Structures are given as structure tokens and as C-alpha cells.
Amino acid sequence: MALNHIGPGFIPRWCIFQPLREAIPNTRPYRFGVPVDDLTLQQVADELGVHYMTAYRYVRLGQLEAVKVGGVWRVSRQALDAFRAVPVEPASSRRQRQAPWSERLEARLLVGDATGAWGVIESAMAGGVAVGDVYTDVLSPALRQIGERWAAGDIDIAVEHRASGIATRIVGRLGSRAVRRGRPRGTIVVGSPSGERHALVVAMLADLLRLEGWDVCDLGADTPSESFVHVLSTMDDVTAVGLSVTDPSCLDACAATCAALHRAGVSAPIYVGGQAIVSETHADELGADGYAADAATLVRLLEGGRRTAV
Numbered sequence: 001m002a003l004n005h006i007g008p009g010f011i012p013r014w015c016i017f018q019p020l021r022e023a024i025p026n027t028r029p030y031r032f033g034v035p036v037d038d039l040t041l042q043q044v045a046d047e048l049g050v051h052y053m054t055a056y057r058y059v060r061l062g063q064l065e066a067v068k069v070g071g072v073w074r075v076s077r078q079a080l081d082a083f084r085a086v087p088v089e090p091a092s093s094r095r096q097r098q099a100p101w102s103e104r105l106e107a108r109l110l111v112g113d114a115t116g117a118w119g120v121i122e123s124a125m126a127g128g129v130a131v132g133d134v135y136t137d138v139l140s141p142a143l144r145q146i147g148e149r150w151a152a153g154d155i156d157i158a159v160e161h162r163a164s165g166i167a168t169r170i171v172g173r174l175g176s177r178a179v180r181r182g183r184p185r186g187t188i189v190v191g192s193p194s195g196e197r198h199a200l201v202v203a204m205l206a207d208l209l210r211l212e213g214w215d216v217c218d219l220g221a222d223t224p225s226e227s228f229v230h231v232l233s234t235m236d237d238v239t240a241v242g243l244s245v246t247d248p249s250c251l252d253a254c255a256a257t258c259a260a261l262h263r264a265g266v267s268a269p270i271y272v273g274g275q276a277i278v279s280e281t282h283a284d285e286l287g288a289d290g291y292a293a294d295a296a297t298l299v300r301l302l303e304g305g306r307r308t309a310v
């Protein structure tokens with residue numbers, strides 16, 4: 001990320017990497033690593049005719065793109081023009097719900113702005129987005145986009161890790177709101193097999209099931225099959241087990257967990273899901289009892305006493 005903001009002007013004339021200096025197209029003039037036409041927040045506030053704090057809020061809520069350079073927010077002329085191009089209309093709850101929350105969150109996650117990221121979540125919820133929809137329609141798409149950027153080589157792994165850290169804190173804060181009043185509909189044990197490190201996925205799945213009124217025992221990511229067996233042997237009345245696999249290299253470990261649970265005589269049906277599992281046939285091959293692509297499908301299957309969506 002930072003490299004985007006180190007322009008040719010940042011490379012001193014005496015630089016031994018003179019060829020590098022020449023290779024970078026000098027499209028924008030730079031001074032001390034910052035494009036000279038970038039604006040400070042005060043300049044943005046002046047141009048928009050708003051208070052400095054209002055401009056700051058636009059940035060923290062992800063409405064106005066900005067980057068921090070040396071502790072100071074900088075806004076490109078292009079970002080300011082894009083912000084201005086969005087018509088200001090009276091807020092309606094429908095429009096608020098449909099605002100581009102996910103893109104705004106992604107922008108905050110990419111620059112490592114934890115406060116701003118939470119600000120986007122709070123604004124989305126204030127605009128009427130329910131906690132479950134924050135997971136499925138705001139946070140998950142933002143994370144998937146970040147994954148795409150990483151896979152395409154557009155961002156460094158460190159940026160992705162930093163974004164995951166902020167996302168983990170967001171899920172931690174939202175978790176306390178993932179409750180539904182009334183008697184639980186049953187208990188579901190969720191977790192990921194050995195080697196699978198995508199813990200956020202399991203945490204979100206657990207909360208989505210809690211929001212549907214289920215008691216959830218979340219064993220988290222990278223859980224050995226013996227631990228699944230141990231926990232299930234100590235619990236009564238488990239309605240189902242949900243195994244989550246995101247990394248395809250953990251599919252064998254998933255099959256091993258299914259086998260270990262069946263060997264141990266666990267009677268609760270084992271459902272598998274997650275990005276690495278592609279179909280019911282695939283789930284069957286892994287030795288699972290059923291397949292569900294998402295929390296809502298699993299709930300429907302459990303309500304209908306069925307193991308497959310067909």
C-alpha cells in the first residue's frame with residue numbers, strides 16, 4: 001500500500017537505483033513522497049464548505065477515500081471529485097440499508113483503520129442493517145474482496161493480516177449482539193478440522209446460528225479430531241455438528257474428523273460447509289451426513305429433519 005504513495009520524487013537524485021527512477025512514469029509531481037496536489041483534511045473541509053470534523057467523519061465512515069501519510073490524512077483530488085459526484089439526497093431507511101457499506105468497510109480495512117471500520121459497521125446498523133446481514137452482506141464481501149486483491153498480488157500479505165485482525169475485533173464486538181431471546185431450538189457444535197486456520201469463518205457461522213435461536217458450542221479453527229470426539233462425548237442432546245473447511249488442503253483432515261466422530265458413535269448428524277466444499281456429493285465423499293452452503297440452509301435442513309437441500 002505504502003508504495004502507492006511513494007512517488008518518483010521520493011527517490012533522491014543520487015539514488016543508486018537510477019534505472020528504477022527512470023522506470024517509474026512521472027505522471028504526478030511528488031514532494032516528500034506525497035503527490036503535491038493531494039489535499040489535507042482542512043483543505044478538503046474548506047473546499048466542501050464543511051467543518052474539519054465533518055470532513056474527518058466522511059473519511060472515518062469510508063465515504064471519502066483517504067490515506068494516512070506520516071500521521072496526516074491525505075485526500076487525492078480524484079477522490080474528492082468522486083465524493084462530490086455522489087448526489088446528496090435525503091436519507092431514507094431503504095437507501096441507508098442499501099448504501100455501499102461493504103466497499104466502505106473494505107476501504108477502511110485496507111488502510112488498517114480499525115476505528116473507521118467500526119464506524120462503518122455502526123453506521124450500517126444505525127441505517128437498519130441487522131447484525132446477521134452485517135456478517136453476510138458487509139463483512140464477508142469485504143473480506144472476500146481483500147482475498148481477491150491478495151491473490152491478484154495487489155496487496156501484501158501484511159495488509160490482509162492487518163485487515164483480518166480488525167475483522168476479528170469487529171466480530172468480537174458484534175458477537176455480544178448475536179443473541180435471540182427465548183428457549184434455544186437445540187445445540188450445534190461447530191469448528192474446523194486440524195490445520196484449518198480460517199477462524200473468522202467459524203465465528204461468523206456460530207453467530208449466524210445463534211441469531212437463528214440455536215445454542216452454539218464453537219470449537220474454533222484448527223481443532224484436532226480427538227478434541228471433537230472428546231467434546232461431543234461430554235455433551236447431551238447435540239442436534240448437529242457443523243464442520244467448516246475453507247482451505248482445500250484441509251479436506252483430508254475434515255474426512256478424518258467425520259470418520260473419528262462416526263467411529264466414536266456420535267449420533268448427531270455431521271454437516272460440512274465452507275468454501276472448500278462444493279456439493280452434496282463432495283460432502284458425501286468426505287464421509288459427512290449432509291452439506292449446507294450457509295447458516296440459513298443448515299437451519300432449514302434441521303427444521304425439516306433433512307440432510308440435503310434437495
Ligand code: B12
Pocket residue numbers: 135136139140143144145146147148151160161164168195196197198199200201204205208241242243244245246247248250271272273274275292293294295298
Ligand atoms: C482472512 C483470511 C485468512 C486469515 C484467516 C484469519 C482468521 N482469523 O480467520 C489467514 C491469514 C490466517 C489466512 C490464511 C490462509 N489463507 Co486465507 N483468506 C482469508 C480471507 C481474506 C477471508 C476469510 C473469511 O473470513 N471470509 C469470510 C467468510 C464469512 O466467508 P465464507 O466462506 O463465505 O463463510 C460463510 C459460508 O461459507 C458458511 N460456512 C462456512 N463454513 C461452514 C460450515 C457449515 C457446516 C455451514 C452450514 C456453513 C458454513 O458460513 C460462513 C459465514 O457466513 C479469504 C478470502 C475469502 N474468499 O474468503 C482468504 C482465503 C480463504 N485464503 C486463502 C488462502 C490460499 C490461504 C492460505 C493457504 C495462504 C497461505 N499460503 O498461507 C492460508 C491457509 C491457512 C489454513 N491452513 O487455513 C484462499 C483460499 C483459496 C483456495 N481455494 O485455495 C482465499 C480464498 C484467498 C484467495 N482469494 O485466494 N487466510
